[in-house]
Amino acid sequence: DAKTTQPTSMDCAEGRAANLPCNHSTISGNEYVYWYRQIHSQGPQYIIHGLKNNETNEMASLIITEDRKSSTLILPHATLRDTAVYYCIVRIQNSGNTPLVFGKGTRLSVIA
Amino acid sequence: GAVVSQHPSRVICKSGTSVKIECRSLDFQATTMFWYRQFPKQSLMLMATSNEGSKATYEQGVEKDKFLINHASLTLSTLTVTSAHPEDSSFYICSARDPQGRNQPQHFGDGTRLSIL
Numbered sequence: 001d002a003k004t005t006q007p008t009s010m011d012c013a014e015g016r017a018a019n020l021p022c023n024h025s026t027i028s029g030n031e032y033v034y035w036y037r038q039i040h041s042q043g044p045q046y047i048i049h050g051l052k053n054n055e056t057n058e059m060a061s062l063i064i065t066e067d068r069k070s071s072t073l074i075l076p077h078a079t080l081r082d083t084a085v086y087y088c089i090v091r092i093q094n095s096g097n098t099p100l101v102f103g104k105g106t107r108l109s110v111i112a
Numbered sequence: 113g114a115v116v117s118q119h120p121s122r123v124i125c126k127s128g129t130s131v132k133i134e135c136r137s138l139d140f141q142a143t144t145m146f147w148y149r150q151f152p153k154q155s156l157m158l159m160a161t162s163n164e165g166s167k168a169t170y171e172q173g174v175e176k177d178k179f180l181i182n183h184a185s186l187t188l189s190t191l192t193v194t195s196a197h198p199e200d201s202s203f204y205i206c207s208a209r210d211p212q213g214r215n216q217p218q219h220f221g222d223g224t225r226l227s228i229l
Contacts, residue, residue, distance in 0.1 A: 036220075038156075041203070041223070041225070043116075043118070043205045043221050043222045044156065044205070044220045045220070046217040046218070046219060049217060087155075097144050097161070099146040099158050099161060099207070099218075100146075100207070100218050102148075102155045102156040102157075104155050105155060
């Protein structure tokens, strides 16, 4: 079973920030939060991951609450190409033999 | 650029045909690869873990004789859907992670859409 809960769907206006929440209240101390997205008919694409500090890369920012029970993925300026299903996953880092387990994710629709 | 390459991207074939899907890790060696299946409007479901040099580990409910996995080298895993039937029509996705990099995420191929007529 997935250890995260996400809203089923969200809309965002093009050019605005998209804030995607994720609850992971049972996260363990050695588990990281990973975000992937899947554009229609493609394989999942890695976005970002973090443990407890906020993280930022060229794609997005990840804000993790101090108690680590929830996080938010931020796409600062959403474009139509960001329309996808976004998955929040918790797992132990460097567990190369342990596969990612996907929940249902959030379907983000970026609207012109 | 892609770090996991999957081929073919799409297959359409008759019922009873066996179909082979290849998954290659580019620029790194993967002792472990994962195979997922995704039905329309559903999430990815793990089918099996492919281990180089040993037998694959299958998830509950996945028939190992139906979905043959061969991890022949450190850069190649193949999934063969034997005697495929319409209910096997799905989107098959492979995944691998570079074990050398401490912070390397798990990467995915672009998937293979299998349609059985």
